[in-house]
Amino acid sequence: MPDQPRTIVIGMLGCGVVGSGTLRALQENAAAIERQLNARLVVKKVCVRSIDKPRAVDLPRSLFTTDASEVLDDPEVQVVAELIGGIDPAGGYIQRALRNGKHVVTANKELIAKQGTQLLEEAAERQRDFYFEGAVAGGIPIIRALKVSLAANRVQEVMGIVNGTTNYILTQMAENGLDFGVALAEAQAKGYAEADPTDDVDGFDAAYKLAILASIAFHARVPLERIYHEGIRGVTDLDIRYARELGYAIKLVAIAKERAEGLELRVHPAMLPKSHPLASVNDVFNAVYVRGNAVGEVMFYGRGAGSLPTGSSVTGDLLEVARGILKGGSARISQTHYAERPVVPIEAIESNYYVRTLTDDKPGVLASIATCFGNNGVSLESVLQKQGHDVSAEIVWITHRTSEGALRGALRDIEALPVVRKIANWIRVEE
Amino acid sequence: MPDQPRTIVIGMLGCGVVGSGTLRALQENAAAIERQLNARLVVKKVCVRSIDKPRAVDLPRSLFTTDASEVLDDPEVQVVAELIGGIDPAGGYIQRALRNGKHVVTANKELIAKQGTQLLEEAAERQRDFYFEGAVAGGIPIIRALKVSLAANRVQEVMGIVNGTTNYILTQMAENGLDFGVALAEAQAKGYAEADPTDDVDGFDAAYKLAILASIAFHARVPLERIYHEGIRGVTDLDIRYARELGYAIKLVAIAKERAEGLELRVHPAMLPKSHPLASVNDVFNAVYVRGNAVGEVMFYGRGAGSLPTGSSVTGDLLEVARGILKGGSARISQTHYAERPVVPIEAIESNYYVRTLTDDKPGVLASIATCFGNNGVSLESVLQKQGHDVSAEIVWITHRTSEGALRGALRDIEALPVVRKIANWIRVEE
Numbered sequence: 095m096p097d098q099p100r101t102i103v104i105g106m107l108g109c110g111v112v113g114s115g116t117l118r119a120l121q122e123n124a125a126a127i128e129r130q131l132n133a134r135l136v137v138k139k140v141c142v143r144s145i146d147k148p149r150a151v152d153l154p155r156s157l158f159t160t161d162a163s164e165v166l167d168d169p170e171v172q173v174v175a176e177l178i179g180g181i182d183p184a185g186g187y188i189q190r191a192l193r194n195g196k197h198v199v200t201a202n203k204e205l206i207a208k209q210g211t212q213l214l215e216e217a218a219e220r221q222r223d224f225y226f227e228g229a230v231a232g233g234i235p236i237i238r239a240l241k242v243s244l245a246a247n248r249v250q251e252v253m254g255i256v257n258g259t260t261n262y263i264l265t266q267m268a269e270n271g272l273d274f275g276v277a278l279a280e281a282q283a284k285g286y287a288e289a290d291p292t293d294d295v296d297g298f299d300a301a302y303k304l305a306i307l308a309s310i311a312f313h314a315r316v317p318l319e320r321i322y323h324e325g326i327r328g329v330t331d332l333d334i335r336y337a338r339e340l341g342y343a344i345k346l347v348a349i350a351k352e353r354a355e356g357l358e359l360r361v362h363p364a365m366l367p368k369s370h371p372l373a374s375v376n377d378v379f380n381a382v383y384v385r386g387n388a389v390g391e392v393m394f395y396g397r398g399a400g401s402l403p404t405g406s407s408v409t410g411d412l413l414e415v416a417r418g419i420l421k422g423g424s425a426r427i428s429q430t431h432y433a434e435r436p437v438v439p440i441e442a443i444e445s446n447y448y449v450r451t452l453t454d455d456k457p458g459v460l461a462s463i464a465t466c467f468g469n470n471g472v473s474l475e476s477v478l479q480k481q482g483h484d485v486s487a488e489i490v491w492i493t494h495r496t497s498e499g500a501l502r503g504a505l506r507d508i509e510a511l512p513v514v515r516k517i518a519n520w521i522r523v524e525e
Numbered sequence: 526m527p528d529q530p531r532t533i534v535i536g537m538l539g540c541g542v543v544g545s546g547t548l549r550a551l552q553e554n555a556a557a558i559e560r561q562l563n564a565r566l567v568v569k570k571v572c573v574r575s576i577d578k579p580r581a582v583d584l585p586r587s588l589f590t591t592d593a594s595e596v597l598d599d600p601e602v603q604v605v606a607e608l609i610g611g612i613d614p615a616g617g618y619i620q621r622a623l624r625n626g627k628h629v630v631t632a633n634k635e636l637i638a639k640q641g642t643q644l645l646e647e648a649a650e651r652q653r654d655f656y657f658e659g660a661v662a663g664g665i666p667i668i669r670a671l672k673v674s675l676a677a678n679r680v681q682e683v684m685g686i687v688n689g690t691t692n693y694i695l696t697q698m699a700e701n702g703l704d705f706g707v708a709l710a711e712a713q714a715k716g717y718a719e720a721d722p723t724d725d726v727d728g729f730d731a732a733y734k735l736a737i738l739a740s741i742a743f744h745a746r747v748p749l750e751r752i753y754h755e756g757i758r759g760v761t762d763l764d765i766r767y768a769r770e771l772g773y774a775i776k777l778v779a780i781a782k783e784r785a786e787g788l789e790l791r792v793h794p795a796m797l798p799k800s801h802p803l804a805s806v807n808d809v810f811n812a813v814y815v816r817g818n819a820v821g822e823v824m825f826y827g828r829g830a831g832s833l834p835t836g837s838s839v840t841g842d843l844l845e846v847a848r849g850i851l852k853g854g855s856a857r858i859s860q861t862h863y864a865e866r867p868v869v870p871i872e873a874i875e876s877n878y879y880v881r882t883l884t885d886d887k888p889g890v891l892a893s894i895a896t897c898f899g900n901n902g903v904s905l906e907s908v909l910q911k912q913g914h915d916v917s918a919e920i921v922w923i924t925h926r927t928s929e930g931a932l933r934g935a936l937r938d939i940e941a942l943p944v945v946r947k948i949a950n951w952i953r954v955e956e
Contacts, residue, residue, distance in 0.1 A: 119677045119819040126679055129744065130861050227674060233820035235674030242673075243658060243666030246550045246840030248557060313560065371826060374805060388550040388837035389664035389827060395802060396823035406819035409677030423854015430561050 100133040102416045105165035105196075106140040107187055108178035109158070112201050112228060113140070114150040115405025116175060120412075121151070127409075131416055141165045150401065166190045173415050175408060176200040185209055192216050192224070197424065199411040201228030201404055207302035211315050211431055221425045223418050225411035230303045231256050231380040233403030234396040235410065240310045240384070241427050247386030249311040252350045253524070256303040258378035258398040259287045259294035260326050260346040264363075265376040268334050268343065274327060286378060296325035297361040300348045304361055307382065308350035312357060314435040316350075322440040323361035333450065333519050336480070336490050337365050340448075343373040344521065356436035358443050365448055365523040441499035446475065446523035448492055449501075451508065452515045455487040459513045463489065466511065470504035472496045486515055492523065531564040533847045536596035536627075537571040538618055539609035540589070543632050543659060544571070545581040546836025547606060551843075552582070558840075562847055572596045581832065597621045604846050606839060607631040616640055623647050623655070628855065630842040632659030632835055638733035642746050642862055652856045654849050656842035661734045662687050662811040664834030665827040666841070671741045671815070672858050678817030680742040683781045684955070687734040689809035689829040690718045690725035691757050691777040695794075696807040699765050699774065705758060717809060727756035728792040731779045735792055738813065739781035743788060745866040747781075753871040754792035764881065764950050767911070767921050768796050771879075774804040775952065787867035789874050796879055796954040872930035877906065877954035879923055880932075882939065883946040886918040890944045894920065897942065901935035903927045917946055923954065 106113060120127070120135055128134050137157065145158045165171060166187060174191040178184045179202050188205070191198050198217065200206070206213070206229050217224035227237045231254065240249070255261050259281055266277040278295065281287035293299045301323045309316040326346050337344050342365035351358040366373040371393045375381040380398025385391050397403035418424035453459045460477065467474055473494045480488040493501065501520075508514055537544060551558070551566055559565050568588065576589045596602060597618060605622040609615045610633050619636070622629050629648065631637070637644070637660050648655035658668045662685065671680070686692050690712055697708040709726065712718035724730045732754045740747040757777050768775050773796035782789040797804040802824045806812040811829025816822050828834035849855035884890045891908065898905055904925045911919040924932065932951075939945055 115819070122818065123677055123679050126744070127677060129863050130676060234823060235670045238674050239666045239670065242845055243669050243841045244837065245561060245844045246554055246558060246837055248554055313557070386837065387553065388546070388833045388840065390831075390834050392665060392825070392827035394823070394825055397821045400821075402819045403821050406675065406677055406817065409819070410674045413676045414673055417857040418854060421854045421857045423849060423852045423857060426848040426852045426854060432560050 099128055100420060102133055102135050102172055102419055103170050104135055104137045104173045104175060104412060105168060105171035106137055106175045106177060107162060107165055108176070109140050109142045109149055110177065111401045112404045112408060113177040115401030116177065116408040117151045117153065118402060119405040119409040127413060131413065131420060133416055133420055135412055135416060138171060139165050139168065162187055166194060171196060172419060173197045173199060173412060175412065176202060177408065179204070181205055181208060188213055189216060192220055192222050195220065195222070197223040197415045197418070199225045199408055199415060201226065201408055203229040203299070203302040203306065207305040207318050210306065210309065218425060218428045223415045223424050225414060227411050228404045228407035230306050231382055232396065232398040232400060233406045234380060234382065234394045234398065235407065236307070236382045236394050237310065239394060240307070244384065244386055244389055244392070247388045249384060249386050250352050251385040252307050252311045252382065253372065254303070254307065254348045254380065254382035255345050255372055255375050256348050256380050256382065256398060257294055257300045257346055258380055259291065261375065261380070262286050262378045263295070264326060264329065264344060264346065267329070267331055268338070271331055273331050274329060295327055297323035297346065300346060300361045304348035304350060304359060307348070308357065308359055309431055311350060311384070312352065312433060312435055313430045314357070314433040315431045316359065320437040321359045321361060324363065326363050328519060329363050330519065333521060336450070337448070340492065341368050342366060342523065343368060345372060345375070347372070347524065353438060355442070356438045358438050360440065360443065363521055365521055367525065441497070441502065443498050444495055445498065446493055446495050446525060447501050447520055448490065448523050449505070449520040450518040451489050451491070452518050453487050453489065454513045454515065455485050456513060459487065460489060462511055462513065463508050466507040467491070467493065467504045469507065470500045472500050472504045488518070530559055531851065533564055533566050533603055533850055534601050535566055535568045535604045535606060535843060536599060536602035537568055537606045537608060538593060538596055539607070540571050540573045540580060541608065542832045543835045543839060544608040546832030547608065547839040548582045548584065549833060550836040550840040558844060562844065562851060564847055564851055566843055566847060569602060570596050570599065593618055597625060602627060603850060604628045604630060604843060606843065607633060608839065610635070612636055612639060619644055620647060623651055623653055626651065626653070628654040628846045628849070630656045630839055630846060632657065632839055634660040634730070634733040634737065638736040638749050641737065641740065649856060649859045654846045654855050656845060658842050659835045659838035661737050662813055663827065663829040663831060664837045665811060665813065665825045665829065666838065667738070667813045667825050668741065670825060671738070675815065675817055675820055678819045680815060680817050681783050682816040683738050683742045683813065684803065685734070685738065685779045685811065685813035686776050686803055686806050687779050687811055687813065687829060688725055688731045688777055689811055690722065692806065692811070693717050693809045694726070695757060695760065695775055695777065698760070698762055699769070702762055704762050705760060726758055728754035728777065731777060731792045735779035735781060735790060738779070739788065739790055740862055742781060742815070743783065743864060743866055744861045745788070745864040746862045747790065751868040752790045752792060755794065757794050759950060760794050761950065764952060767881070768879070771923065772799050773797060773954065774799060776803060776806070778803070778955065784869060786873065787869045789869050791871065791874065794952055796952055798956065872928070872933065874929050875926055876929065877924055877926050877956060878932050878951055879921065879954050880936070880951040881949040882920050882922070883949050884918050884920065885944045885946065886916050887944060890918065891920060893942055893944065894939050897938040898922070898924065898935045900938065901931045903931050903935045919949070
């Protein structure tokens with residue numbers, strides 16, 4: 095006779111988008127999960143702000159509480175799933191859970207980006223599992239891939255489309271010729287963007303995720319404030335159209351690159367050649383591209399947000415915690431932020447650049463701008479004279495690979511030219 | 526003071542393409558591996574057929590032996606990496622290693638496809654780890670993703686481009702208008718195809734990989750002989766050209782789909798719409814697309830073969846075995862082939878179809894063929910009259926979704942029409 099299935103007791107904090115997705119994944123796939131583990135995952139309590147709020151998942155009222163200690167201090171609870179988000183009170187709750195001997199699973203990107211190192215240390219000291227697959231790129235299993243499957247690689251580069259909201263907006267702009275404001279309003283109407291869209295459109299959310307990815311890929315603590323970030327508010331439909339004519343797509347990318355001098359860490363819109371695996375990642379989809387010294391190039395693609403996809407990652411983590419409890423070997427994947435890596439300032443990164451200038455429509459303008467590039471050591475790959483508006487002329491410049499310091503020097507000189515009305519935009523071009 | 530790093534002793538069988546890639550990954554990333562594990566992975570012996578053969582990796586002669594018992598029966602060896610390939614003697618060696626209490630890592634797709642269930646049972650009985658990430662899609666971490674990260678999903682579909690050789694040939698045919706024979710010869714000249722290319726071009730290799738993927742995705746034993754497989758010898762440059770005109774790419778796909786009646790398991794060329802994530806996977810790259818009831822769609826992309834990419838997967842497995850030895854919890858991921866799933870016969874699968882007919886160039890031909898489709902309950906999505914050759918006419922038909930039995934019935938009737946010279950080709954269209 096097979097052994098009686100054992101029970102693993104879970105306590106949950108939060109029952110919003112991710113919490114209800116996790117509960118649904120646990121409910122709908124309960125039989126398969128039990129067969130795999132020969133154990134049941136049982137949610138004993140769910141702590142919420144308001145018990146009477148309607149939920150996307152059907153559960154008895156008695157399962158809910160508004161008192162976090164019924165989750166955190168119940169000795170029967172073996173695993174805490176923190177799905178509240180934000181720093182406070184989530185951070186304190188996780189610490190309390192670890193100190194009470196519980197394993198922890200979370201999808202809290204902001205918290206991991208800001209306090210991940212300390213929390214991982216706390217977990218390692220207490221020999222508890224602390225997993226956060228859902229914190230980056232929703233359902234895409236990128237964290238475990240980096241920590242386990244690709245662990246034998248020296249990672250050289252991670253580049254990701256890790257924010258679904260901005261990718262949806264940029265896709266709408268590209269496919270339907272919308273301008274940023276209209277596409278944003280549409281994303282808000284569909285529930286893809288918040289009423290206050292700052293976190294997404296200004297690149298904060300992508301920076302959190304990059305901090306997490308880079309810290310794992312490079313085994314280094316990555317201070318969030320050292321990540322350069324720019325959002326997509328400055329991208330116009332005109333830039334997207336010109337990008338397409340030149341064979342590129344514009345995406346908000348999060349890049350971490352290893353260089354001899356240190357790490358490049360940056361989030362900004364970039365032009366990607368159509369042949370790049372990330373260039374065809376559209377709508378709310380996310381993808382993370384990794385280059386390692388053994389594996390070469392790999393890419394992971396899927397739904398970067400949403401209730402069930404993120405719930406899939408959280409539940410996958412819960413199963414892995416359960417295996418540790420059942421079979422031993424908790425805290426196998428420990429803190430590996432052992433490397434001290436300086437961060438390269440943004441002026442020292444190297445890239446190709448797209449520059450769009452608006453000038454007077456006069457002879458000699460092109461030569462005088464080209465001279466500014468040359469004086470700053472920036473060489474040009476191509477120049478496209480576009481249709482002028484009224485009496486102005488629009489010129490699009492693509493540079494060869496250069497340091498951003500040199501490019502910015504050239505832009506300052508160009509802006510000072512009397513014939514130049516303005517530098518309408520400039521965007522990094524990743525090859 | 527930190528603990529002295531412990532040592533994990535590895536014995537290796539085989540030092541060909543994958544073996545030397547594994548040794549290089551272990552050598553080049555030794556410092557990072559030691560920091561992650563606080564342990565050294567030391568290869569004590571490598572069993573090869575000929576000690577004097579030149580190797581792609583620089584190792585002392587004393588490391589090599591031609592006597593497998595120096596690996597399998599040495600009590601110091603804790604993990605055996607089987608990188609010989611094939612059934613015999615690899616299968617016997619793995620069994621002997623497990624019986625001697627060793628953990629096992631392999632990249633042997635044929636062996637896992639044919640004897641995986643028994644070997645996994647043997648490993649589970651003895652509480653040993655048995656990993657084979659390198660057996661499917663080279664460096665792409667798809668096995669662990671399915672077994673761990675996506676474990677909370679009921680998988681509904683797995684579709685992969687899992688053979689690099691045929692993908693290279695089809696890409697060459699599509700991009701340079703080559704015919705199959707020329708593209709094959711080129712692949713052979715580049716070392717991407719064997720002198721006897723049967724295993725790749727006739728779909729055997731892809732069938733092995735599908736057997737492994739499906740057994741994990743559906744928790745079922747998947748008998749290799751129940752997988753329908755067709756290779757790419759019948760795909761012509763004309764089919765590829767027409768596919769492109771219709772907005773499709775032709776790829777050799779391995780498909781496992783869950784249906785109420787059982788599993789669809791099939792390897793064959795298929796037309797994929799350009800917007801499908803697999804359609805733009807070119808050259809020797811592999812990709813595996815998974816649809817799960819929580820995660821939705823995810824895709825994994827990377828190098829499906831080669832020394833270092835596959836070595837990356839094997840070494841990742843060795844690290845995971847090491848974690849089990851160091852932290853406890855070996856054999857956490859056990860055999861989960863608990864489900865009995867019937868296999869749907871190929872006639873019962875459902876798909877859209879591309880059919881290319883060569884007929885006499887006479888009035889009424891189109892109507893009589895269309896009648897055959899209709900009589901068999903096959904409805905048509907589009908019909909394209911192509912340029913005829915000499916006095917014959919070529920017609921391309923795309924059907925709506927239908928059962929393959931109905932389609933084959935229609936093809937038999939069409940072939941019997943006196944005006945039909947031949948059915949030049951027919952290809953499944955996956956939407």
